[in-house]
Amino acid sequence: MTRTESTLPRWVFVMAAVGAGFVLLPLAAMTTRVDWLRFGELITSESSVAAFWLSLKTSGASTLACLILGVPMALVLARTRFPGQGVVRALVLLPLVLPPVVGGIALLYTFGRRGLLGATLEVMGLQIAFSTVAVVIAQTFVALPFLVVSLEGSLRTLGQRYEVVAATLGARPTTILGRVTLPLVLPGLLSGTVLSFARSLGEFGATLTFAGSLQGVTRTLPLEIYLQREVDADAAVALSLVLVAIALAVIGLATRRAQVIR
Amino acid sequence: MKYLSLRLLAGAAALGLALTGCAGGTPATTAPQQPTQAPETSQPAAEATTLTVFAAASLTKTFTELGQTFEAEHAGVKVSFNFAGSSDLVAQIQQGAPADVFASADEKNMAKATDEQLVAGEPVIFATNVLSIAVPPDNPAKVAGLADLARDDVQLVICAPEVPCGAATVKVAEAAGLTLKPVSEEAKVTDVLAKVESGDADAGLVYATDVAGAEGKVLGIDFPESAGAVNKYPIGALAGSGNADLAAEFVALVTGATGQQVLADAGFGKP
Amino acid sequence: MTSGSWLRLRATVAERGFDLDLALEAGERLAVLGPNGAGKSTLLGLLAGTVRPDSGRAELGGRVLFDLPARTWQPPHSRGIALLAQDPLLFPHLSVLENVAFGPRVNGLGRAAARARAEHWLSEVDATNLAGRRATELSGGQAQRVAIARALATEPELLLLDEPLAALDVSVAPAIRRLLARVLAGRTTLIVTHDLLDALVLADRALVLDAGSAVEDGPTEQVLQRPRTRFAARLAELNLIRGVAVADGVQAGPDLVLQGMAAEPLTTGEPAVAAFAPSAVSVYLDPPHGSPRNLVAVTVSEVEQRGGIVRVRADDHRGHKLAADVTPRAAAELDLYPGREVVFSLKATAVALYPA
Numbered sequence: 016m017t018r019t020e021s022t023l024p025r026w027v028f029v030m031a032a033v034g035a036g037f038v039l040l041p042l043a044a045m046t047t048r049v050d051w052l053r054f055g056e057l058i059t060s061e062s063s064v065a066a067f068w069l070s071l072k073t074s075g076a077s078t079l080a081c082l083i084l085g086v087p088m089a090l091v092l093a094r095t096r097f098p099g100q101g102v103v104r105a106l107v108l109l110p111l112v113l114p115p116v117v118g119g120i121a122l123l124y125t126f127g128r129r130g131l132l133g134a135t136l137e138v139m140g141l142q143i144a145f146s147t148v149a150v151v152i153a154q155t156f157v158a159l160p161f162l163v164v165s166l167e168g169s170l171r172t173l174g175q176r177y178e179v180v181a182a183t184l185g186a187r188p189t190t191i192l193g194r195v196t197l198p199l200v201l202p203g204l205l206s207g208t209v210l211s212f213a214r215s216l217g218e219f220g221a222t223l224t225f226a227g228s229l230q231g232v233t234r235t236l237p238l239e240i241y242l243q244r245e246v247d248a249d250a251a252v253a254l255s256l257v258l259v260a261i262a263l264a265v266i267g268l269a270t271r272r273a274q275v276i277r
Numbered sequence: 278m279k280y281l282s283l284r285l286l287a288g289a290a291a292l293g294l295a296l297t298g299c300a301g302g303t304p305a306t307t308a309p310q311q312p313t314q315a316p317e318t319s320q321p322a323a324e325a326t327t328l329t330v331f332a333a334a335s336l337t338k339t340f341t342e343l344g345q346t347f348e349a350e351h352a353g354v355k356v357s358f359n360f361a362g363s364s365d366l367v368a369q370i371q372q373g374a375p376a377d378v379f380a381s382a383d384e385k386n387m388a389k390a391t392d393e394q395l396v397a398g399e400p401v402i403f404a405t406n407v408l409s410i411a412v413p414p415d416n417p418a419k420v421a422g423l424a425d426l427a428r429d430d431v432q433l434v435i436c437a438p439e440v441p442c443g444a445a446t447v448k449v450a451e452a453a454g455l456t457l458k459p460v461s462e463e464a465k466v467t468d469v470l471a472k473v474e475s476g477d478a479d480a481g482l483v484y485a486t487d488v489a490g491a492e493g494k495v496l497g498i499d500f501p502e503s504a505g506a507v508n509k510y511p512i513g514a515l516a517g518s519g520n521a522d523l524a525a526e527f528v529a530l531v532t533g534a535t536g537q538q539v540l541a542d543a544g545f546g547k548p
Numbered sequence: 549m550t551s552g553s554w555l556r557l558r559a560t561v562a563e564r565g566f567d568l569d570l571a572l573e574a575g576e577r578l579a580v581l582g583p584n585g586a587g588k589s590t591l592l593g594l595l596a597g598t599v600r601p602d603s604g605r606a607e608l609g610g611r612v613l614f615d616l617p618a619r620t621w622q623p624p625h626s627r628g629i630a631l632l633a634q635d636p637l638l639f640p641h642l643s644v645l646e647n648v649a650f651g652p653r654v655n656g657l658g659r660a661a662a663r664a665r666a667e668h669w670l671s672e673v674d675a676t677n678l679a680g681r682r683a684t685e686l687s688g689g690q691a692q693r694v695a696i697a698r699a700l701a702t703e704p705e706l707l708l709l710d711e712p713l714a715a716l717d718v719s720v721a722p723a724i725r726r727l728l729a730r731v732l733a734g735r736t737t738l739i740v741t742h743d744l745l746d747a748l749v750l751a752d753r754a755l756v757l758d759a760g761s762a763v764e765d766g767p768t769e770q771v772l773q774r775p776r777t778r779f780a781a782r783l784a785e786l787n788l789i790r791g792v793a794v795a796d797g798v799q800a801g802p803d804l805v806l807q808g809m810a811a812e813p814l815t816t817g818e819p820a821v822a823a824f825a826p827s828a829v830s831v832y833l834d835p836p837h838g839s840p841r842n843l844v845a846v847t848v849s850e851v852e853q854r855g856g857i858v859r860v861r862a863d864d865h866r867g868h869k870l871a872a873d874v875t876p877r878a879a880a881e882l883d884l885y886p887g888r889e890v891v892f893s894l895k896a897t898a899v900a901l902y903p904a
Contacts, residue, residue: 128432129476144477145432145460176637182624183596183631184651184702191625194654198641223468227434227461227477234462242464245364246439 042259049256050249057253065231066239067257073147073235074215077154081211084155085162086204090192092163093170111160118156119224126152127225149226150233154215161210169203170196209269213262327355328523329375331366333382333510335406335466335486339543340380340531347530354523363387370395370515377518378527380510382406383441387511397521400513403532405546407507408445409485410498411473418479423500426480427455434469434478437462442469445506446482452505470495484508489544507546554736555706557613559594559604566590566601566760572706574609577737579751579768583779586757588740592708595738596631597624609705625654630704634711636695638683644694645670645679651702669697673727689720693727700731707732709739713746725749744772744783756780774811774902776821786823787870790904793820798901801866806842808899819904828898829872831860831882832891842899844892846870851884860884862892 050057057063092104110118126133126143133143143149173196181195182188197204219237226233228242236258244251328347332340337360344356359366359376363386370376370390379396380403381387387400412420418431426433435457436443443462450457460478463469470487472478474494481495488497512531514524530536537547554574560567566587572578580588593599594606597613600621606613608628614621630651638647648666657665670676673693678686686694692712699707712728713721729749739750747754747768754771756764756779763777775781781788791800793814797807798821806822814820835843846862849869858879860872872892874882882890 123475123477127475127477145434176633176635177639179596179598179624180631180633180637181639181650181654183627183629183704183708184654184698185625185628186650186654187625188623190654194650195639199639201641224471227472228437228463228468229459229461238464242437242439245362245437245464 045252045255045259048252050253053249054253057247057250058257060250062230062234062239063250063254063257066234066236066254069147069150069231069234070216070236073150073154074212076151077158077215078208078212080151080155081159081162081215082208085159085207085211086166086197088159089163089166089170089207090196093167094175107163108160110157111164115157115218115220116224119153119221122149122153122156122221122225144225145227145229145233147232150222150235153221153225154218157218157221158211158214161214162207165207165210166200166203169200169207172203173199205269209265213265216258216262216265325353325355326520326523327357328377328520328527329357329359330378330380330527331359331361331370331374331376332378332380333363333366334360335382335484336360336380336510338490339539339545342539343530343536346535347527350530351523351526356527375517376515377520377524378512378514380512380531382508382510384509384511387513390513390515395516396513397516397518397524398513400511401528401532402509402548403512403528403536404510404540405507405548406484406486406510406544407499407503407546408442408449408482409488409503410500411470411481411483411488411491411495412479412498413473413476414493414496416496417476420480420498422498423449423453423502424455426457426482429458432477432479433457433459434461434463434472434481435459436466436469436482437464440464440466441508442466442482442484445508448506449482449502453502484544485546486544489542509548510545555606555608557591557594557604557606559601559606561590561594561599561601561760563602564590564760568757568760568762570755570762572736572738574736575734576753577732577735577739577751579747579754580738580740580757581742581747581754581771581780581783582757582763585759587760588757589710590760591757592631592710592738592740595627595629595706595708597622597627597629628702628705629708630699630702630706631708631710632695632699632712634715636688636691638686638691638694638698640682640684642683643679644675644681644683644686647683647694648698648701651698655702665701666697669701670694672700672731673697687720688716689724692716692724696724696727696731705736707735707737709737709741709750711741711743712739713743714741742783744785747783748772754780774900775823776904781823785871786825787829787868789822789868789870791820791822793818793901793903797896798822800868804844804864804866806899806901807896808842808901809897810902811900812902814901814903820901821904822899822901824894824899826859826871826873827857828894829870830893831872831874831878831884832893833882835891836893841893841895844868844870844894846890846892848884848886848888848890850886851879858884860890862890 088107092100124130126149128134128137128142128144136143143152177195177199178191181191186194217237219241222233222235223238228234228238236254240251240254240258243254330340330344340358344358347356348354363381363383366379367381367386367389370379371393379390390396391400410420410423410426420426420431425431435446438444438447461472466483466487469481470483470491473481474491485497485499488495512528514521514528518524553571555572558569564587568587568591580591582588590599594601601616603616605615612620613627639650642650645663645666648669649662652662652665667676667679670679673696675690675693675697678690678694683691713724716724725746732750739746741747751768754766754768755762756771756777758777758779764771764780771780772784775784775786775788778788789798789800789806791798793816794805795816797805799805800822808822844864846864848860848862850861852859852861857873858876860874860879862870862872864870870892884890
C-alpha cells in the first residue's frame, strides 16, 4: 500500500504536537510525583483494593445498563422521525455537557429519599440513596449519552439500505436488528460501550453528590482518590495512576478489537 | 493563576524556587508602604496597598466581613483573601505564595508553617469549633443526642476518619463508647451537611459553625460529649510579609472584640 | 377492485405528485422508464413497502399488500417481493453462501435446507466457486451475481430490479444482462432502467412514467420503435416531431409537413408523430433543388464525435431538437460548428408516421 504524501502545512504539525503535549504533559508530570518505593503498598491497601473492585463492578453494571437503554434510544433517534426529535436528542445528550454535580443534584431529587421516585420506593422498602445501586445510577446517567451518540452516528452512516434489503428477503424487524443492523454497527457499538465504561469509571461528581462515600459500598476509585488527597497525597497520586492505567488498557483493547472487526 | 505561574517557574529552574521563596512575602502591588493615616484625597486607588490573607475555607464568611471592617478602618488598604483547605494553603505558603497572614482551621497545619519559620512570632488561637449534630428541620429520626446516632434506624452521615472532622468524630464516639454505623463517610464536611439538608441522611456530624451557616436548613443539636474534641483555629502574621505592621493589625482585629463578636455570631467558640 | 391480474396497484402519493394505476400479469416482465423524478423510485418503494401512499390499494397473487386509508398495510418482510438494487448490498459481515441462505433462513427453512437452496441458486448464477468468500472480497460483477441469487433464493412472487446493471463496468454488464435474461424468464418482474438494451432484453412490456403518471405503456418493441414521448424517443435514439395528421403526412407547423410511411393508420386532423433515425438524415448547406425529400432548416447546436460517426444536434425554429449522423469527412467538408445554419434532409421512406 502506498501512502499519499500529505499536503498539510507545517504549522499544523506544530500545533498538533503542542496539543499532544498538552494532553501528555500532565500525565507525565503526575508520574514524576509517584512515590515508587511505597507505590505497591499504597495501591494494595485495603481501602484502595475495595475502591478498585467497586469501581470495576459498578462501571461494568452501568455499562450494561447503558447498553440496555442506550441501544434502543440510538435506534429510535437514528431510524425514526417524530415531532420534537431534535429536542429529545438534545435532552438525552444533556448529561454530556452538564457538570456532573448538577447531574448528581438532579438524581438526588429523583431517587433521593425525599425525591420524586425515591419517596415512593422508600415506602416499598427500597432505598437507593447511599447504596451501590445509587453509584450505578449516577454512572449510567452520565455515561448513557456516550453510547447513544456513538451508536446513532454509526447507524446514520450505515443507512437503511441493508435493512430494506433484509426486509425484502423476508426478515422480520427483530431479525433484521439482530442479524443485520447490530452486526454492521458493531465497531460503533463497541466504541460506544468502551466510552461508557470509561466515563463510568471516571464518574465522580454525581456519585459524590448523590450516592455518598462508604468503603466497599459507594466509595469508587475517584472518590477514594478525592479522600486520600485530603490525607495522603502520595496515595492519591498512586491511585490516580492506577485509574489512568485502567482507562488506557480499556481504550487500547477496544480500539484493537474495533480494527479487527473493521 | 498567580500561584500556578510561580509553580511553573519553580519547575523550570531549581534556583527559581529559592528566589520566589524569598520574594514570597512581597505582595503583587509595587507600591511602597504608606502611612495609614495618609490623607484620602492625595493618593487615589492606584497606589493602594494590598494585604493578602490566606484563610481556611470555613472562615470565608466571617473573614470576608472582617476584611471589609479592616478596609474601612485603613484607607488605601485592600484586603485580598485566598480561602481554601488549610493543608492546601500551607503547601502554597511553603512554595512561596505571597501572603501576609495565615489563619488555619487546625494546629497541625499551622505547625507545618511554624516549623519552617514562616510565621512571625507565635501563632494565636482565635477561635474554636466543636462538633454538632445536624438533622433535617423536621428531625424525622427523632435524634436527641449523640447516643441516638448509634441507632440502627438512623441514617447517619459523617466525615471520613482520614479528614479532621472525621478524626474529631472518631474521638467523640470513642470517648462516649459508641459504635457508629454511617451510611456514608464524606471527605468534606460540606458534603455531610448537603446530605442532611436534602433529607437523605437523618443525621450528620458537622461543626457548630456549619449548622449556624446553614441558616435553618438543618437543625443543630449540641451535645456535651463534643467538648472532648475541640478544634482550635490559630492565626499568625507571616515572616515574609512586606506589610508586617498591617498584618499584625489584622491579627489584632481578629483576636480583638470586633473579631470575636463576628466569630461568635457565626457559631465559633471562644479560644 | 376486481382484477384477474397477478399484480394490481393503484396509488397516490400527493407529496411526490404520484398517481398511478398499474396491472401486471403473472410471468410478465415490465420495464419502467422515465426521466429522473418521474416516480420510478416511488413505484418501487410502494411495492417493496418502504413508501406508504396517501391512498390506494395493491394486490399480489390474490393477497392485499395495502389498502389505504383503510389501514391494511403489509410490512416489507411479509410481501413476498424481493428487491435487487443497483448496488448489490451484500451483507458485508456474512460469506457469499450465508448471504444467499439469509432469505431462506429467515423464512423458516432449516440450516441444511437453506444451505442447499443457496447452493442451488449460486450454481444458477454460475457463482458456486464464490460460496466460501466474504462478501467484501468480490468484484462488482461477482457481487451482483450473488445478489441476484440471494433475491431469487426467497422465491419471490414479484421481483423488483432497480437499475441492476447501472453500477457495473461495461465489460461486465453484458454477461450479467444475459444471466438476468435467463433467470427472469417467466418470472413476474418490474425493472427500473435508463438503458434501452435492458428494456429490450429483459422486459416484455415498457411503461414510461413522467411526473408521477404513465405516459406510454405497451410492448417494449413498440414503445421503443414507435415512441410517442420525447423521453422514449431519446431513449430509442429517434428524432420525434409531433403534429397533426394531414392528407400527405404530419403537419408540424405552418410551413412544415413531414411526409413519410404510415406505420399505423392515421386519421386526418388527429394528433400524430413523425419518427426517424439520425442516420436517415442528410445535411446540406443549401436546400437541394428538385428533390422529393423533407427539408428542415435548422441551426447546429452541438457537434459530437461518436466512434466512427459524428452526431450533429440542431434546433429548428419550432422547438424541435433534432439529430443527424454524418461521417467525419462530411462533417469536415460542411464545416459544421454550433450556430451554423444548415438544412436537414430526409427521405420520406425513412420517416415513420403514426398516431400520437
